[in-house]
Amino acid sequence: MTASHPRTFWKETAFWLALPLLIFLVLPVLGLGAALDWTKIGQAIALPSVRSAVAVSLVTTTAATLLSAVLGLPVAWWLASRQRGPWRHLEAIVEFPIILPPAVAGLGLLLALGRNGFLGQWFEGFGWQIPFTTVAVVLAQIFVGAPLFIKHAIAGLRLVPGELREAAEVMGASPLQSLRHVALPIAAPAIAGGLVACWARALGEFGATLLFAGSFPGRTETLPLAIYQLMEHDMQGAIIVSLLLLIVALAVLAGLRMLWHPET
Amino acid sequence: MQSAKWKWWVFPLVAGLLAAGCGKVVERLSEPRLSIFAAASLRESLTEMARKFEQSRQQPLPIEFQFLGSQQLATQLGQGAPADLFFSANHSQMQRVIEAGRVAPGQVRKVACNRLIILSRAGLHLEELRDLAHPKRTLVLASPNVPAGRYARQLLTNASTLDRLGKDFRHRVEAQVVSFEPNVRAATARVRLGEADATLAYATDGKALSNEAVEITNIPEAWQPKIIFYAAPLKDGRHPELARAFLDFCGSPEGRAIWIAAGFRSTESCDGPLPPD
Numbered sequence: 001m002t003a004s005h006p007r008t009f010w011k012e013t014a015f016w017l018a019l020p021l022l023i024f025l026v027l028p029v030l031g032l033g034a035a036l037d038w039t040k041i042g043q044a045i046a047l048p049s050v051r052s053a054v055a056v057s058l059v060t061t062t063a064a065t066l067l068s069a070v071l072g073l074p075v076a077w078w079l080a081s082r083q084r085g086p087w088r089h090l091e092a093i094v095e096f097p098i099i100l101p102p103a104v105a106g107l108g109l110l111l112a113l114g115r116n117g118f119l120g121q122w123f124e125g126f127g128w129q130i131p132f133t134t135v136a137v138v139l140a141q142i143f144v145g146a147p148l149f150i151k152h153a154i155a156g157l158r159l160v161p162g163e164l165r166e167a168a169e170v171m172g173a174s175p176l177q178s179l180r181h182v183a184l185p186i187a188a189p190a191i192a193g194g195l196v197a198c199w200a201r202a203l204g205e206f207g208a209t210l211l212f213a214g215s216f217p218g219r220t221e222t223l224p225l226a227i228y229q230l231m232e233h234d235m236q237g238a239i240i241v242s243l244l245l246l247i248v249a250l251a252v253l254a255g256l257r258m259l260w261h262p263e264t
Numbered sequence: 265m266q267s268a269k270w271k272w273w274v275f276p277l278v279a280g281l282l283a284a285g286c287g288k289v290v291e292r293l294s295e296p297r298l299s300i301f302a303a304a305s306l307r308e309s310l311t312e313m314a315r316k317f318e319q320s321r322q323q324p325l326p327i328e329f330q331f332l333g334s335q336q337l338a339t340q341l342g343q344g345a346p347a348d349l350f351f352s353a354n355h356s357q358m359q360r361v362i363e364a365g366r367v368a369p370g371q372v373r374k375v376a377c378n379r380l381i382i383l384s385r386a387g388l389h390l391e392e393l394r395d396l397a398h399p400k401r402t403l404v405l406a407s408p409n410v411p412a413g414r415y416a417r418q419l420l421t422n423a424s425t426l427d428r429l430g431k432d433f434r435h436r437v438e439a440q441v442v443s444f445e446p447n448v449r450a451a452t453a454r455v456r457l458g459e460a461d462a463t464l465a466y467a468t469d470g471k472a473l474s475n476e477a478v479e480i481t482n483i484p485e486a487w488q489p490k491i492i493f494y495a496a497p498l499k500d501g502r503h504p505e506l507a508r509a510f511l512d513f514c515g516s517p518e519g520r521a522i523w524i525a526a527g528f529r530s531t532e533s534c535d536g537p538l539p540p541d
Contacts, residue, residue: 110457110459111457114457114458114459115458115459116457116458116459129402131459132402132442132443132459132460210446213443214404214442214443214444214445214454215407215443215444215445215446216441216442216443216444217444219442220443228446229407229409229444231339232333232335232336232338232339232407232409233335233409235339
């Protein structure tokens with residue numbers, strides 16, 4: 001069945017052109033599943049290093065996401081209204097960490113906030129040490145996660161038609177009331193998506209955490225770092241923890257898709 | 265149809281460029297080059313060894329190194345990473361590669377001996393091992409999977425047998441550790457940056473960093489674990505004769521001079537009592 005019309009030809013060819021990359025994207029899942037030894041799951045989950053890594057990851061990602069939301073919403077609100085004019089270039093500051101390689105971010109944070117860092121030295125004077133603490137993990141996660149949240153929040157807030165906001169102002173609403181009753185309800189799905197994206201990014205953060213916070217079980221060793229350590233002496237443990245994270249990622253994706261496409 | 269007209273040749277063009285690029289990469293990969301996986305602490309000594317080895321041969325020879333923690337290298341080799349030689353900082357990591365079937369046990373050679381020192385940041389003025397247990401110390405160690413981390417633990421256990429330091433000495437020192445690094449050079453990097461107070465590293469690491477703002481404190485021989493670096497050719501290496509020639513060079517008088525200059529000790533001293541500092 002040869003396609004005589006160019007459009008049908010490209011439609012069919014498109015499928016075959018798309019196939020290699022689609023297969024490639026599914027490969028890691030298949031690789032992990034094929035190498036898994038089901039009998040060892042109980043053993044691996046009971047490992048103290050795994051349990052402490054789950055605890056560290058849960059605590060830090062939750063804190064990082066909450067802080068990113070609280071600190072990021074004002075930024076998003078301010079940037080959302082600055083679509084034209086010179087201030088819109090400040091949006092680049094928020095976009096920059098998204099493309100920055102995490103290892104660079106980690107090294108930079110270390111050099112800024114470390115004991116000998118230009119800001120860290122000042123903290124040292126008060127006896128506060130930031131690297132090697134759980135706080136450092138949260139900071140690294142905020143660095144990589146908050147920009148994602150802010151981008152989503154900005155997109156959501158820009159959905160609010162200007163006329164609606166003006167109408168609220170005319171009717172006597174304060175800026176806070178306008179935000180709560182007009183802007184947020186419209187921006188809510190995008191903001192929720194931003195929270196999830198921030199959390200997922202924080203959960204997977206590896207390079208910046210390793211360089212800035214180091215790796216210590218129960219304190220700074222997150223799940224990705226634990227996988228890295230496990231790989232070196234307990235491959236099955238590493239595979240099982242990887243699959244655990246993978247299932248979490250799939251659940252997050254399913255949730256995100258429901259948010260973005262509530263009809264499906 | 266204007267847009268469709270210019271689009272049709274874009275795809276074959278891009279595909280052609282990609283194919284040409286891939287061809288070049290494959291070409292470069294099949295150039296004869298000796299691929300050596302080596303423990304991170306061997307960076308300076310093996311690079312120098314490779315330089316001298318190249319000088320002694322007729323034709324120039326690309327040697328490429330992969331310097332990581334021995335346990336990371338052993339994991340990669342166990343997963344089938346292609347290499348010609350493996351230099352490990354202890355026997356357990358070499359054993360992992362033997363068990364993976366990539367090295368024949370009879371082919372393993374002792375390469376050199378090492379010992380541990382305390383590497384600390386400038387201005388700390390540590391005098392002895394006991395100073396590590398001070399409650400205000402911020403220590404980093406290589407992770408227990410890393411040979412250097414395991415040796416460090418052994419050393420602390422040895423020291424705990426002395427009444428002077430106390431049976432809980434090892435635990436008191438480990439209580440001051442804030443991070444376990446993936447290889448010993450990452451730990452020394454923390455000390456160099458001043459982020460950590462001190463670490464237990466190889467004497468050869470200390471020598472390699474002698475120009476930096478760090479201090480080196482020696483540790484009595486009585487507590488030193490036996491530290492032997494091993495090397496072996498990979499069974500499926502692509503250049504077995506070259507690999508063997510390089511290993512022979514490492515054991516030659518010229519090779520030994522390079523080890524000694526880097527701060528290693530000859531393999532004879534590995535077995536007998538170690539000479540005083």
